[in-house]
Amino acid sequence: MTDHVTIVGAGPAGSMLSILLARQGLSVTMYESRPDMRTSDISAGRSINLALATRGIEALSEVGVMSEVEEILIPMMGRLIHDDGGGISMQLYGNRPHEYINSVSRTALTSILLDAAEATGRVEINFDMRCQGVDFEGGVLHFTGSTSGEVSHVPFTTVFGTDGSASAVRDALLEVNDGSVVLEPLVHGYKELTMPTGSDGGSQIEREALHIWPRRDFMLIALPDLEGSFTVTLFLANEGPVDSFEYLASGGDVPGFFEEHFADFAPLVPDLAEQFTTHPHGHLATVRTTGWTHDSRAVILGDASHGVVPFHGQGMNAAFESCIVLDACMRDYPGDWATAFAEFEKGRKPDTDAIADMAVANYVEMSSSVVDERYQLKRTVALELDRLWPEQFTPRYAMVMFQTIPYAEVQRRAALQGEVLEQLTGGLTDIDEVDWAAAEKMVAELDFNQASDTGA
Ligand SMILES: Cc1cc2nc3c(=O)[nH]c(=O)nc-3n(C[C@H](O)[C@H](O)[C@H](O)COP(=O)(O)OP(=O)(O)OC[C@H]3O[C@@H](n4cnc5c(N)ncnc54)[C@H](O)[C@@H]3O)c2cc1C
Incomplete structure (x- = not known):
């Protein structure tokens, strides 16, 4: 010693x-x-x-x-989703005032x-x-x-x-x-860009949120900086004939790429093309x-x-x-x-x-599921189950981000809860169609301790 x-x-x-x-x-x-x-x-x-x-x-x-x-x-209270039609919507991270990230x-x-x-x-x-x-x-x-x-x-x-x-x-x-x-390399890499403050010195987009521009095969995210600026990260395929870092680095149309896929974002960063060319491309x-x-x-x-x-x-x-x-x-x-x-x-x-x-x-959740109607329904139902029976049901995101349950246990519980959500929302399009009596029974039957003892 x-x-x-x-x-x-x-x-x-x-x-x-x-x-x-x-x-x-x-x-x-x-x-x-x-x-x-x-x-x-x-x-x-x-x-x-x-x-x-x-x-x-x-x-x-x-x-x-x-x-x-x-x-x-x-504080970032939720994901602020920028869809490709220019619309924005907020998905709060949790039901409770302390359920936000920073x-x-x-x-x-x-x-x-x-x-x-x-x-x-x-x-x-x-x-x-x-x-x-x-x-x-x-x-x-x-x-x-x-x-x-x-x-x-x-x-x-x-x-x-x-x-x-x-x-x-x-x-x-x-x-x-x-x-x-x-x-285990990811086929996607990343590049960081800075969205400056606006002419009034304030943030150009909602400050207390994690912004996501999900585009399925790639996405932009933005996290607020203390100065009012945002650090923006593009996650994109490393290689590929189009819509990849390889393509954009070898003469691809950088402004055109942003204007096509991120039309509401591009005007907020005046030197976008220059930043894109000079900032490093990171691997994950x-x-x-x-x-x-x-x-x-x-x-x-x-x-x-x-x-x-x-x-x-x-x-x-x-x-x-x-x-x-x-x-x-x-x-x-x-x-x-x-x-x-x-x-x-x-x-x-x-x-x-x-x-x-x-x-x-x-990654799949952030880059594509967040705009998928079925995912949104499941997420809304999960939050409602958490609100109604907080002792029995906590959404996976909340277990990872707002609790300290060991990660392996989170993964196991989330798999069991996922089955409940699947059964409750199968064939439905709206939360009003959920059978809450069945939900109560299924949630009550979620016995994490017993499953753990049997190694299930
Ligand atoms: C794009 C991106 C976004 C991320 N976002 C998040 C996030 O939102 N939240 C989150 O929790 N995590 C995030 N992470 C992950 C996070 O950055 C890492 O998990 C974290 O930095 C790990 O800390 P570390 O000290 O183990 O390693 P590192 O941060 O890599 O620190 C290692 C240190 O060792 C030094 N070093 C390296 N080699 C040597 C050497 N040979 N001799 C001496 N010194 C050396 C380095 O200079 C460095 O200071 C993100 C990562 C990336 C790439």
Whole structure:
């Protein structure tokens, strides 16, 4: 056992974890490949702003930063759908006043965590140092200065890998623990654009909403920024003869694409074509790893072990929750980190696999189902069931975003509830046609505990 530990990667997961480890009385040295975002004008990297929901909020409260974080949140009460005829409609996220999600700047949020980490007096952060590999036998981490190119070798006893989806710690770990990683790339990529404020300095579209322009094979979404601008993300096929990043990057008509598919959006971004040409095209993948640990020497978490596609807005929320789960495992097995880390993987992996599946499924929901009449009917009925029998029925979205039921359990309950919704709405077109007596009986028969005991 050591009282000094090393973290590689000072993103959301690493910075939160460093606070938790410091609170265990450990002294922490953290290495980050990028410059300090609090003092240098670097791009936020992937996604300028993120949706923060209950799981993330609980973790941020646990490390004592939530009052500061609240200052930088913008509530998003629901999805504001922009249909292709120019119409808009709001789909509230839940029935209750607290059932909304929040838009937050990745840079501002991570900066709060880094400040809190340093304020513990036990965390030292080294920026501009990229981990190149881990020698477990020799107990040495290899780094290269991101700007200087200088090579250094740093001794370590236990390393926590929070270095994101292309994790160098993970690569080294899997060589010694017989684990494996599968990257499941999505055929869609993304590009971020900025919708500026209007001439009056205010937002050009409703501020307290997550905007979606669903177009089935692709979609635009927009999340509000504190300044009144919006961060807009286009999700589109990477390749293809038309309507793809490949097509648009190789001479396709960019203004024409936006005017054809997003006619109400295009005029709101005067330099749309220029932004489109100069902003990077990002790729998306699910990261599924087996073998998150190596004895008491190493453990990986966050996107390094369980990266998900962004369509449920849960990657960072899940990474924060993983930090809390790992911290609890370490407290449960004081002095025996090998067991603590192994228990962490055993308990957490079914949940991260479940949110990975639900995040992929949510792409279809966001990009096409939201305008599908049958989906809308099921969603309205689900909200009504939740309103009438809240103890028995909670829509899947609410379980993921507003509760902390383990993700695997959410997935299981949602499948059972999905069958109820299917039966209740089959052949119907309007909520007034629902047989509420049958609904009451079906909902009462939803016995999650019993199903769990029998392994069903
Ligand atoms: C377009 C998009 C939208 C998203 N929207 C949401 C959302 O709305 N809500 C949500 O919860 N999640 C969202 N996510 C997911 C979220 O961004 C990630 O799940 C989250 O950032 C994971 O945090 P992390 O700390 O594990 O990894 P990262 O954020 O990737 O942080 C890893 C850190 O390690 C550093 N690093 C990398 N390699 C090395 C190395 N070799 N040596 C040293 N340092 C290294 C990196 O610079 C970085 O600072 C989104 C992702 C994308 C791509």
